[in-house]
Amino acid sequence: MVSGRRRWRVTLVAAVVVLAGGCGGGAPAGGSASSAAGSSEDASSVDPDSTVPAGESAADGPPLAEGAVAPPERAADAFTYNPALVPEGAYLEVYSTVEGTATTVRLEVEGLLPDRGYAAHAHASACGPSGDAAGPHFQNRQDPAAGPGKPSTDPAFANPQNEIWLDLTTDSDGNGEATATVPFTFTDRAPASVIVHEAMMTATEPGKAGSAGARLACLTAPFPTA
Numbered sequence: 132m133v134s135g136r137r138r139w140r141v142t143l144v145a146a147v148v149v150l151a152g153g154c155g156g157g158a159p160a161g162g163s164a165s166s167a168a169g170s171s172e173d174a175s176s177v178d179p180d181s182t183v184p185a186g187e188s189a190a191d192g193p194p195l196a197e198g199a200v201a202p203p204e205r206a207a208d209a210f211t212y213n214p215a216l217v218p219e220g221a222y223l224e225v226y227s228t229v230e231g232t233a234t235t236v237r238l239e240v241e242g243l244l245p246d247r248g249y250a251a252h253a254h255a256s257a258c259g260p261s262g263d264a265a266g267p268h269f270q271n272r273q274d275p276a277a278g279p280g281k282p283s284t285d286p287a288f289a290n291p292q293n294e295i296w297l298d299l300t301t302d303s304d305g306n307g308e309a310t311a312t313v314p315f316t317f318t319d320r321a322p323a324s325v326i327v328h329e330a331m332m333t334a335t336e337p338g339k340a341g342s343a344g345a346r347l348a349c350l351t352a353p354f355p356t357a
């Protein structure tokens with residue numbers, strides 16, 4: 132995102148060039164102004180004050196939620212329930228954007244175990260002292276056969292078009308990301324967290340669909356409703 136300060140600086144440079152050009156003719160002054168503005172843009176593309184980390188596009192916007200995980204006794208919004216598999220200090224970030232009738236959610240992780248798959252999903256409730264606090268997977272169409280203590284395992288409901296699955300594989304530094312685009316937006320209900328699971332992939336077969344093993348870590352992420 133172009134910061135207001137940066138835009139202002141570009142405007143100043145253009146104004147100075149126009150002034151220096153004086154009455155020497157509109158066209159040359161205009162040409163100088165645009166090339167000066169261009170070089171100013173180039174110089175500030177590595178602006179250390181930029182809020183957009185290198186490698187991310189301006190369209191990303193700020194994360195919906197982010198945090199370094201800590202054990203439950205010291206965590207507020209970012210929890211690890213298994214520091215052997217999600218080390219304390221690992222960083223989780225969640226982004227969410229709506230375009231028309233589709234929602235795109237991205238999970239970025241840093242500091243997990245290297246070269247490992249982790250299943251992950253958006254869950255219905257906020258994180259808490261234990262992994263159970265986050266409740267079931269968020270479903271757009273809720274499985275009528277599911278309920279407390281009885282997770283949805285029907286592939287008609289527990290699938291990556293009706294839920295938000297963010298399974299990822301880390302690189303050799305333990306970093307990774309996943310992006311899911313689903314054909315719905317949040318109306319009266321929205322997810323409230325993202326959970327990272329022990330399984331390397333989310334199961335899809337009937338009776339097991341949506342299963343992904345123990346809950347390793349949780350980031351509270353208050354997705355907005357419409």
Ligand SMILES: [Cu+2]
Binds near residue numbers: 251252254268326
């Ligand atoms: Cu999950």
